[in-house]
Amino acid sequence: xxxxxxxxxxxxxxxxxxxxxxxxxxxxxxxxGHHSSSSHSSSSHGSFSHGSYSSHGSSSHSSxxxxxxxxxxxxxxxxxxxxxxxxxxxxxxDSSLASMPTPxxxxxxxxxxxxxLALLKQSDxxxxxxxxxxxxxxxxxxxxxxxxxxxxxxxxxxLGADLQRHFDRAxxxxxxxxxxxxxxxxxINAEDPDSETICLVIDANYTLxxxxxxxxxxxxxxxxxxxxxxxLSPEPEKMQSLCCPHCGAPAQFTDAGLCEHxxxxxxQGDRQWYLARRAVLxxxxxxxxxxxxxxxxxxxxxETIKQADLPEQMLRFQQQHGLSDWEDFWRPFVDDVVRAxxxxxxxxxxxxxxxxxRHLLSDRLFEANLFWQQLYAEQNWFNRLDDLNIGLAEVxxxxxxxxxxxxxxxxxxxxxxxTEDAGGKLxxxxxRSLRRYSEYWTFVRRIGxxxxxTPYSINQCPQCGAPADNIxxxxxxxxxxxxxxxxEFSWVLFLMMQDEAYEG
Amino acid sequence: xxxxxxxxxxxRLWEAVNAIEQDSRVEVVxxxxxxSEHYRDIALLWGIVAAWLSFTYLMFAxxxxxxxxxxxxxxxxxxxxxxxxxxxxLTRLSIPQARLRRNVEIIARALFQxxxxxxxxxxxxxxxxxxxxxxxxxxxxDRGAEMALPxxxxxxxxxxxxxxxxxxxxxxxxxxxxxxxxxxxNRYLPPVARDMNELPDNVEIDL
Numbered sequence: 001x002x003x004x005x006x007x008x009x010x011x012x013x014x015x016x017x018x019x020x021x022x023x024x025x026x027x028x029x030x031x032x033g034h035h036s037s038s039s040h041s042s043s044s045h046g047s048f049s050h051g052s053y054s055s056h057g058s059s060s061h062s063s064x065x066x067x068x069x070x071x072x073x074x075x076x077x078x079x080x081x082x083x084x085x086x087x088x089x090x091x092x093x094d095s096s097l098a099s100m101p102t103p104x105x106x107x108x109x110x111x112x113x114x115x116x117l118a119l120l121k122q123s124d125x126x127x128x129x130x131x132x133x134x135x136x137x138x139x140x141x142x143x144x145x146x147x148x149x150x151x152x153x154x155x156x157x158x159l160g161a162d163l164q165r166h167f168d169r170a171x172x173x174x175x176x177x178x179x180x181x182x183x184x185x186x187x188i189n190a191e192d193p194d195s196e197t198i199c200l201v202i203d204a205n206y207t208l209x210x211x212x213x214x215x216x217x218x219x220x221x222x223x224x225x226x227x228x229x230x231x232l233s234p235e236p237e238k239m240q241s242l243c244c245p246h247c248g249a250p251a252q253f254t255d256a257g258l259c260e261h262x263x264x265x266x267x268q269g270d271r272q273w274y275l276a277r278r279a280v281l282x283x284x285x286x287x288x289x290x291x292x293x294x295x296x297x298x299x300x301x302x303e304t305i306k307q308a309d310l311p312e313q314m315l316r317f318q319q320q321h322g323l324s325d326w327e328d329f330w331r332p333f334v335d336d337v338v339r340a341x342x343x344x345x346x347x348x349x350x351x352x353x354x355x356x357x358r359h360l361l362s363d364r365l366f367e368a369n370l371f372w373q374q375l376y377a378e379q380n381w382f383n384r385l386d387d388l389n390i391g392l393a394e395v396x397x398x399x400x401x402x403x404x405x406x407x408x409x410x411x412x413x414x415x416x417x418x419t420e421d422a423g424g425k426l427x428x429x430x431x432r433s434l435r436r437y438s439e440y441w442t443f444v445r446r447i448g449x450x451x452x453x454t455p456y457s458i459n460q461c462p463q464c465g466a467p468a469d470n471i472x473x474x475x476x477x478x479x480x481x482x483x484x485x486x487x488e489f490s491w492v493l494f495l496m497m498q499d500e501a502y503e504g
Numbered sequence: 505x506x507x508x509x510x511x512x513x514x515x516r517l518w519e520a521v522n523a524i525e526q527d528s529r530v531e532v533v534x535x536x537x538x539x540s541e542h543y544r545d546i547a548l549l550w551g552i553v554a555a556w557l558s559f560t561y562l563m564f565a566x567x568x569x570x571x572x573x574x575x576x577x578x579x580x581x582x583x584x585x586x587x588x589x590x591x592x593x594l595t596r597l598s599i600p601q602a603r604l605r606r607n608v609e610i611i612a613r614a615l616f617q618x619x620x621x622x623x624x625x626x627x628x629x630x631x632x633x634x635x636x637x638x639x640x641x642x643x644x645x646d647r648g649a650e651m652a653l654p655x656x657x658x659x660x661x662x663x664x665x666x667x668x669x670x671x672x673x674x675x676x677x678x679x680x681x682x683x684x685x686x687x688x689x690n691r692y693l694p695p696v697a698r699d700m701n702e703l704p705d706n707v708e709i710d711l
Binding site for chain 2: 067070074077078081084095096097098099100101102103104105189192195197199220222224226276277279280281282
């Protein structure tokens, strides 16, 4: 196609020249006065045209140059041709399709997940989506980091029989830097009389060290968890880390599932969820350059996805906090939490000081992005977000469970987003093109978290009020020793999702 | 409007595939593409022949033609010939059946590999690939699925799916055929409890 356009462009240039140049003497026509057969004339003179022209007898005739109208007609033909080809290309792209879930299907699936989740919560009032995701995160990290090590047996109560032997034949490799980027609820089945299952899709990446060679992989996996019907979820402390569901000691089990601490045998699904099945859907080896690939914003103009019963949940939230008006909560929340966190977190990101935002982030979110920060540091790159402006922030979802309250907000913002190296050389993005985008941020807080009467300050430890300059990587305040990333004392950012990926 | 109807069809297609998967262990992926090759050589050939014919006419016709027309007419004829060659039935008629079949098979096998359909544990992935221009359906079962159904059943299935192009409304007929295939897969690959979909929802179909 490109070659053809080039050829046409060349033709147009030639025509323009033809248009401006005088016609060649004879106009390339035959000057023959023959009325004989064309073939004869053609062979005699090697000219273009014949016949009636020569009957005029003007052997010195110059043909009329191409008029402007004719040139326009020619150009129109060319443009129409190019347009038709472009439309055809676009139509071809549009008409390629596969049996994939459409937005209608995805919305329907989300509704089903919500209904099933409600059913699950009816039978298990202790169930908390936030705690469950923490549990999944812990298991996923350990599943890979222990994979080929003897410690893998510690996971025996949390893995199905097949999965306990999953890495038996694996090579002598080690997996490190396990980072979960996103977890999506795909299916919950609480209708089976004997068991309950939860199916999730996990986007993650990890580094595989094989014979001294390190490769970073991005993976998408589907994990299906199962447990016996009618169980009550353990308390938060037993969900936030892998531990014995009976005594709460850190998970150290024999192959048979015997807790080395309390000597109880823990069978899969008896007291806690276990991974029954898993499928790797996609695996891609990553390069450092993948960290700075800039794609066009896809979802900024998409309609905001709001929880179906949002007004009811807002009312419930108000009642739970004794508020007469939603605005009494919402305005300070937007100013002191949403905007303040947004600016602080992106400032820490931009200055490659991720630790500076440690007290504002959940463990999972901190770890997930810490890896990318370290990658930027290794390459000596900076992801700049100049002129960061926050626009509208609107509440889209409120979730309340026995342990946590979660508020999801869609935040619209704009900035000049680019990556440069230490010398100021542009690696990706643009310093001149303003990037407008939106993201869905989920903030969580433990139910009953102490609410200070003084204005909230993000520069202080929410527990002791000391400056937030001595927070360790595990989010423990260096002054008071409190772990502040669990939402126990204040809001923490639990989840950041791109608008095009958010499904409600 | 067109986009809306395509989305509606895709929704129904997903439902049909989902119904098969609920009822059996097979994992079906249906991919529809407008064509399996660009066939630019055919269009170029049509364009060149048209240009040559027009040039021949200008050369030997008894009428007098002006310079610009001698220059323009073959180009114009080329464009017309090139565009006409893109009319699906003409393209199809211009290409030997063996080449059409080969191209459809190549793309089907490429989609099977790129879509990762071979990554089911029991090898029960099945790709149903429809190529609109060639009017061909290619079914590519993985080893497990292929062995689970007798060859005659596969032949019947293939014939049924190929028939979607024999009348009008091929999309509707494709959905019908998928519904008809449901009991067949159920008979030979019955579902197991808590079976999990092992293929990604969004199959990579860009080649």
